[in-house]
Amino acid sequence: MSWVLFGGLGYEKRLWEVLGKPSFKVVGTDYVLSTESFTPAPWADGVFAEYLTHNYAGLVAESEGIIHLSNSLFSCYVAIDMAILYQKPAWVFLPGRSWRLLFLSQGEGGCIGCTEPYHPPKPAMVWEKFSPEWLELLATFWKNSPTSSTLWEKEGEMKILPRREDCPLHGEEHPYATGKHQLVVAVSCGENSVAITPSFERAIDLSGYLEEIKPFVRLRKSNVFFVEMEYEKFSCLVFRQGRFIVKGTKEKNTALYLYRQLVGV
Numbered sequence: 001m002s003w004v005l006f007g008g009l010g011y012e013k014r015l016w017e018v019l020g021k022p023s024f025k026v027v028g029t030d031y032v033l034s035t036e037s038f039t040p041a042p043w044a045d046g047v048f049a050e051y052l053t054h055n056y057a058g059l060v061a062e063s064e065g066i067i068h069l070s071n072s073l074f075s076c077y078v079a080i081d082m083a084i085l086y087q088k089p090a091w092v093f094l095p096g097r098s099w100r101l102l103f104l105s106q107g108e109g110g111c112i113g114c115t116e117p118y119h120p121p122k123p124a125m126v127w128e129k130f131s132p133e134w135l136e137l138l139a140t141f142w143k144n145s146p147t148s149s150t151l152w153e154k155e156g157e158m159k160i161l162p163r164r165e166d167c168p169l170h171g172e173e174h175p176y177a178t179g180k181h182q183l184v185v186a187v188s189c190g191e192n193s194v195a196i197t198p199s200f201e202r203a204i205d206l207s208g209y210l211e212e213i214k215p216f217v218r219l220r221k222s223n224v225f226f227v228e229m230e231y232e233k234f235s236c237l238v239f240r241q242g243r244f245i246v247k248g249t250k251e252k253n254t255a256l257y258l259y260r261q262l263v264g265v
């Protein structure tokens, strides 16, 4: 059986090497915006050129366990929900103001959803950059994993995660693994554009958002309903309910890449 690596940050091969080259199936690698394609991973035993969605539940069911390293917090919740559903161990790097590492044990303890209900984060662009030192930390515990779910906040600092009975991921419903909570991606038939609509609450305070994103994009227009901007060769609209439209592509992974970077999910 293989481990499933949900990637997207470009550390996939390095992670595989640091862990001693185990059998990996990889979903999502580094996304190259200029060519609108994922970087190949010929070293892996299976590669899926997509970001993680609930459609990969079957892959998790047949796996040894999960590793997750991408810049989407939402994707972390999808992965953890799948791991709980199929009773697999999971190593999840949690992005945010500073990175953290979660080990989800199928023995004792809870998950991140037990203590922190999902809350949409800031654009990935404004987050702390991932430090490869975290890979070494994972390598240290990889073969000798804790018996309880554990969270490393900084290197050396770890705490046990308690289980909470009302955790949505630990309940019967599994809203992330089943697709109840998802990003709905629609490619336009007529126009050269893709729209993303979250199926969950994702309200944005546009004035605060504008200040954060300004240094990274070329602003075209903004009002109380939306922000219009240019990034690379794309034109993007961000609406206050979290809806997103990108013009200049029909590639859904480009839209998802930009959503992670420019909106945050």
Ligand SMILES: [Zn+2]
Binding pocket: 110, 111, 112, 113, 114, 115, 163, 164, 167, 168, 169, 170
């Ligand atoms: Zn939980």
